[in-house]
Amino acid sequence: MREEALRSPWKAFMKQRRMGLNDFIQKLANNSYACKHPEVQSYLKISQPQEPELMNANPSPPPSPSQQINLGPSSNPHAKPSDFHFLKVIGKGSFGKVLLARHKAEEAFYAVKVLQKKAILKKKEEKHIMSERNVLLKNVKHPFLVGLHFSFQTADKLYFVLDYINGGELFYHLQRERCFLEPRARFYAAEIASALGYLHSLNIVYRDLKPENILLDSQGHIVLTDFGLCKENIEHNGTTSTFCGTPEYLAPEVLHKQPYDRTVDWWCLGAVLYEMLYGLPPFYSRNTAEMYDNILNKPLQLKPNITNSARHLLEGLLQKDRTKRLGAKDDFMEIKSHIFFSLINWDDLINKKITPPFNPNVSGPSDLRHFDPEFTEEPVPSSIGRSPDSILVTASVKEAAEAFLGFSYAPPMDSFL
DSSP states (O other), rough: OOHHHHHHHHHHHHHHHHHHHHHHHHHTTTHHHHHHHHHHHHHHHHHHOOGGTTTOOOOOOOGGGOOOOOOOOOOOOOOGGGGGGEEEEEEOSSSSSEEEETTTTOOOEEEEEEEEEEHHHTOOOOHHHHHHHHHHHHHGGTTBOOOOOEEEESSSSSEEEEOOOOBHHHHHHHHHHSSSOHHHHHHHHHHHHHHHHHHHHHHHHHOOOGGGEEOTTTSSOOOEOOOTTTBBBOOOOOOOOOOOGGGGOOOOOTTTTOOBBHHHHHHHHHHHHHHHSSSSOEEEEEEEEHHHHHHHHOOOOOOOHHHHHHHHHHHHTTTTGGSSSSTTTTTTHHTSSSGGGGTHHHHHHHHTOOOOOOOOOOOTOOOOOTTHHHHHHHOGGGGGGGOOOOOGOOHHHHHHHHHHOOOOOOOOGGGGO
16 A cells, blocks of 8 residues: 555656656657757657556557648647636637637637537548648738637647637628628728738638628728638649639639639639629529529629629629639739729728728627627537546547647747837
8 A cells, every 4th residue: 555655646747757758759849950860860769658558558550641730840839728718609610619718817809719620630621720720820911811819729629819800790791781882892892802912922822702701890891711711832823623612602613623723712702792782692593503503604694783893893803714804814913903993092901091981880899799699699618618638538639639730829929029
């Protein structure tokens, strides 16, 4: 008994040391510069600590190629769910929820996107999630793209800590007002085009522009969000071929399963502008097969209640042949110089010197009037703010942890100065 009592604290101490050593090895393995050193390489080969009770167990198979995602060295913000008060559900998606949260120490409000690793792995979507993180890291310089403050993970969840935007989705406002007058639609289209042009300058194609992914901030400016379908590394004449997007806004070349380029974003801009002016997406049908046929074969029909410049822009953006589409030759510069935007001072626009045509009139962070009650009335799950007990972590959770190496991010210290 005495021997067992002495062994117990020693066992706990050794377990703690092993966890610390594991963390150190992980950081070392993620540092590409350090890994090149021959002594480090030999150390990594021999330093694979294991729990004594697991030493004789069957070794788990190596992660599949789709799980071997490592973004290299990343800052460790030491963030954890208990750092936040999770106040309200403000959105939902395929893999989790978006919550309004207040950071306990900073007392700042954030939108925290909480994703279930298990659900992501089940649908083999980990690459899209890591791509979303990569794109968010590049958004810091543009006023109309949502910003990532930092990201972190627990054994079973991923957390994106994002700008909190509470002016409501464009979709929400369109539903309430049915359609917008042309000056208001022009303002939104210009800010959206500016954001898309910036993404294209980074060789990123957005691919999922729709009113649900376009938010208004507290002053009424556009903020694009949800970068899960972004495709990186698409050069000016580069193409990709993944079939993805939202049915109402799919470009003909995507439906044809042909290679497509960044002009898919200009088709989507045309579809969103059309919906802002007319209340429904172009070629819309409740029957999805019929809608796809309309997108591929039906000529664009424009009612006479819009100006000639709006008509000309829509015809250019919703051109079925992508090689003839507005933006095919000179990308954002073609959209920027179109007569429809002649009233827009683009320098003033990007510096937010143009007064938005609509003010959401929110009283503060707790004003949730522009969020759908379907979300805000839902109780906040208690598991959102809790890290799983390490003793209860299962093999599938460990597998999930390996799939998202390098996810955690904190901005460099000088960005706080």
